[in-house]
Amino acid sequence: MLGFQLSEEQKAIQKVAHEFAEKEIRPLAAEYDEEEKFPQGFVEKAFQAGLTYLYVPEEYGGQGMDFLTACLVNEELAWGCCGFATILGANSLGITPILVAGSEEQKRKYLNDLTSRPSLAAMALTEPEAGSDAGAVKSTAVRQGDFYVLNGTKCFISNGGIADLTTVFASTDREAGTRGLSCFIVPKDTPGISGGKKEKKMGVRASVTSEVILDNCRVPAENLVGEENRGFKIAMMTLDKARVSVASNSVGIARAAFEAAVDYAKQRVQFGRPIAEFQAIQFMLADIATDIEAGRLMYMKAAWLETQGLPFTLESAMCKAFCSDMAMRVTTDVVQIFGGYGYMRDYPVEKYMRDAKINQIWDGTNQIQRVVISRAILS
Amino acid sequence: MNMVVCVKRVPDTAESEVHIDASGKDIDKSKLSFGINEADNYAVEEAIQIKERLGGTVNVISVGGKDSDEQIRMALAKGGDEAIRIEDPAMAGSDGFAIAKALAAAIKGMEFDIVFTGALADDDGSAVVGVALAELLGVNHAAYVKKVEILEDGKKIKVGRELEGGLMEFLEMELPAVLTIQTGINEPRYASFKGIKQAAKKEIAIKSLSDLGLDASEVGEAGSWAVLEKFTPPVVGEMAEILTGEPEETAAKLAAILKEKGLV
Numbered sequence: 053m054l055g056f057q058l059s060e061e062q063k064a065i066q067k068v069a070h071e072f073a074e075k076e077i078r079p080l081a082a083e084y085d086e087e088e089k090f091p092q093g094f095v096e097k098a099f100q101a102g103l104t105y106l107y108v109p110e111e112y113g114g115q116g117m118d119f120l121t122a123c124l125v126n127e128e129l130a131w132g133c134c135g136f137a138t139i140l141g142a143n144s145l146g147i148t149p150i151l152v153a154g155s156e157e158q159k160r161k162y163l164n165d166l167t168s169r170p171s172l173a174a175m176a177l178t179e180p181e182a183g184s185d186a187g188a189v190k191s192t193a194v195r196q197g198d199f200y201v202l203n204g205t206k207c208f209i210s211n212g213g214i215a216d217l218t219t220v221f222a223s224t225d226r227e228a229g230t231r232g233l234s235c236f237i238v239p240k241d242t243p244g245i246s247g248g249k250k251e252k253k254m255g256v257r258a259s260v261t262s263e264v265i266l267d268n269c270r271v272p273a274e275n276l277v278g279e280e281n282r283g284f285k286i287a288m289m290t291l292d293k294a295r296v297s298v299a300s301n302s303v304g305i306a307r308a309a310f311e312a313a314v315d316y317a318k319q320r321v322q323f324g325r326p327i328a329e330f331q332a333i334q335f336m337l338a339d340i341a342t343d344i345e346a347g348r349l350m351y352m353k354a355a356w357l358e359t360q361g362l363p364f365t366l367e368s369a370m371c372k373a374f375c376s377d378m379a380m381r382v383t384t385d386v387v388q389i390f391g392g393y394g395y396m397r398d399y400p401v402e403k404y405m406r407d408a409k410i411n412q413i414w415d416g417t418n419q420i421q422r423v424v425i426s427r428a429i430l431s
Numbered sequence: 432m433n434m435v436v437c438v439k440r441v442p443d444t445a446e447s448e449v450h451i452d453a454s455g456k457d458i459d460k461s462k463l464s465f466g467i468n469e470a471d472n473y474a475v476e477e478a479i480q481i482k483e484r485l486g487g488t489v490n491v492i493s494v495g496g497k498d499s500d501e502q503i504r505m506a507l508a509k510g511g512d513e514a515i516r517i518e519d520p521a522m523a524g525s526d527g528f529a530i531a532k533a534l535a536a537a538i539k540g541m542e543f544d545i546v547f548t549g550a551l552a553d554d555d556g557s558a559v560v561g562v563a564l565a566e567l568l569g570v571n572h573a574a575y576v577k578k579v580e581i582l583e584d585g586k587k588i589k590v591g592r593e594l595e596g597g598l599m600e601f602l603e604m605e606l607p608a609v610l611t612i613q614t615g616i617n618e619p620r621y622a623s624f625k626g627i628k629q630a631a632k633k634e635i636a637i638k639s640l641s642d643l644g645l646d647a648s649e650v651g652e653a654g655s656w657a658v659l660e661k662f663t664p665p666v667v668g669e670m671a672e673i674l675t676g677e678p679e680e681t682a683a684k685l686a687a688i689l690k691e692k693g694l695v
């Protein structure tokens with residue numbers, strides 16, 4: 053059985069998300085990119101519109117979307133601005149460890165709280181010396197009575213330092229590498245957690261990326277997510293989902309660039325006719341449209357597998373690498389179609405190109421995705 | 432407050448190229464996207480806000496084909512309670528008056544305090560339906576409403592109407608009444624996924640002309656006062672003076688004209 057028809061409900065929420073992106077995100081995108089500032093008030097708007105914590109079940113106060121529907125919404129938000137979408141995307145990333153491995157009590161306590169108000173969440177895995185190699189995490193968590201004491205520095209954390217809740221990965225057994233990682237829920241008011249250096253970035257500049265510093269941060273033992281030393285599995289399950297979101301995000305950026313290119317190519321006249329009449333431009337647009345179609349089908353398939361409870365690690369890695377490489381190619385070509393104007397900040401397409409780049413890097417670089425894919429096909 | 436909101440599905444022509452189709456009586460809509468008429472979106476919000484404050488019901492009505500269910504369901508997702516869609520092949524070619532007749536026939540049997548319509552449809556833009564509907568229902572009306580205040584007893588309302596130049600005119604009137612809503616009266620909400628799922632389970636009552644006790648001759652072209660003959664694109668240049676020459680020259684001419692007419 054094969055069907056590509058979205059349900060009426062999916063089409064309706066897709067339309068809502070599109071309208072939200074068009075009215076609440078697009079008009080602000082250029083300004084917040086240029087000034088690299090966090091859009092205060094945006095999270096509240098998204099909260100009121102029902103566009104936060106998309107795939108958290110209704111019983112924990114979330115929107116209760118299946119994962120595919122959430123990805124469709126994410127594509128629209130990224131179509132509006134990848135930086136704004138990242139703020140909400142990092143929220144989902146931040147709570148996913150709790151969703152996939154948290155206890156019923158943790159879900160009730162923390163998810164219900166976050167979903168009941170305009171809030172921010174973050175997931176802190178990466179460290180200066182542990183990027184692709186997550187097993188090299190140096191931050192430690194040492195059990196002391198009813199507490200774990202966390203020490204270390206996390207870097208490049210989206211919503212870092214401003215999140216109401218951070219899920220932190222730290223080592224409970226330094227010798228054991230990936231088998232010594234554990235995951236902790238760290239609310240903002242926990243003594244010893246703070247934001248450090250705020251990064252200046254190439255793209256997604258409306259989103260905050262910051263160090264998170266853990267300085268004798270005392271976390272109640274009941275905030276351990278899942279079992280001690282099983283954190284790596286939780287991180288991987290979290291990233292499986294995040295990668296499909298990144299893919300849908302990439303499709304959103306590519307689509308925005310494509311639409312701009314079609315409009316521009318019809319209007320820009322050189323040699324006495326619109327550049328859309330030159331076959332070189334037509335073929336670029338044809339390839340772009342084809343690429344976007346392929347990318348969307350890939351992320352939808354991966355997200356669908358998740359909704360069916362089927363394994364999707366391989367498809368997740370494939371769609372993440374494919375869609376983000378695709379969006380990079382597409383946005384580069386779209387700048388080309390715009391010529392010199394595309395290079396200028398008067399048009400949004402150079403921003404699309406800067407934004408697209410991050411999707412090849414985060415949530416596992418595309419090289420790491422290829423490691424995942426090749427392991428699966430050679431094992 | 433028992434309220435009725437009339438919503439129309441319209442093509443989005445704001446950012447698309449519009450071409451007249453082969454019949455010459457319509458535009459080619461095959462590549463256009465559709466949505467709720469903008470003013471109707473505000474009308475839906477106004478009704479739902481009143482319901483949230485004072486209780487009551489919101490009944491959504493549209494004249495149109497199955498596609499219009501999309502707009503009806505969106506209104507239900509935001510908080511509408513019930514819905515009716517009037518569909519009949521004989522409705523084709525109806526003007527605003529004929530549309531109002533069909534709406535009036537559906538609304539007449541209901542207990543209502545306020546009927547909301549949009550002030551103007553984005554496609555045909557006649558601003559007729561709401562006012563004609565009030566006349567057919569034999570109730571008070573106010574058009575281009577940008578403020579609604581329910582007075583204490585719930586039997587009267589105070590409305591602000593937007594006049595030329597941004598002036599507001601305030602009137603008090605007895606209910607029931609028809610209000611045609613102007614855009615900007617409120618901030619329309621976004622439908623939530625939960626609302627959308629609930630709306631999907633609600634039934635939309637489909638009514639034909641005979642269900643409404645209307646005869647085919649009362650609607651469509653036969654029952655209309657206005658019949659559309661043809662569309663023509665605006666003729667370029669007839670009303671406009673086209674300035675020619677080098678940019679410096681044309682800019683100077685333009686500045687002179689603007690000055691002469693007292694526009695700067």
Ligand SMILES: Cc1cc2nc3c(=O)[nH]c(=O)nc-3n(C[C@H](O)[C@H](O)[C@H](O)COP(=O)(O)OP(=O)(O)OC[C@H]3O[C@@H](n4cnc5c(N)ncnc54)[C@H](O)[C@@H]3O)c2cc1C
Binds near residue numbers: 414418420
């Ligand atoms: C804007 C931004 C936001 C981020 N948000 C978060 C967040 O919210 N939470 C979080 O935990 N992290 C976050 N990160 C971190 C991100 O996930 C890492 O940057 C990423 O995993 C890569 O790690 P690295 O930067 O240390 O690169 P490195 O791992 O040093 O990689 C350098 C290069 O070597 C390649 N490489 C490394 N190992 C291999 C290998 N085995 N085979 C082949 N090639 C290899 C990589 O592909 C890359 O090209 C964010 C990063 C950025 C830039």
Ligand SMILES: Cc1cc2nc3c(=O)[nH]c(=O)nc-3n(C[C@H](O)[C@H](O)[C@H](O)COP(=O)(O)OP(=O)(O)OC[C@H]3O[C@@H](n4cnc5c(N)ncnc54)[C@H](O)[C@@H]3O)c2cc1C
Binds near residue numbers: 439493494526656
């Ligand atoms: C000032 C003025 C001058 C006019 N002049 C002429 C003229 O010179 N010649 C002539 O022939 N006609 C004229 N008309 C009439 C006009 O052409 C028709 O009445 C027209 O077809 C009305 O339809 P509309 O969709 O534009 O509705 P509008 O009246 O613009 O719509 C207003 C509201 O009515 C409701 N509504 C409309 N359609 C539906 C629907 N299908 N289902 C549910 N609710 C609906 C919506 O709430 C909508 O927001 C004039 C009207 C006005 C007000």
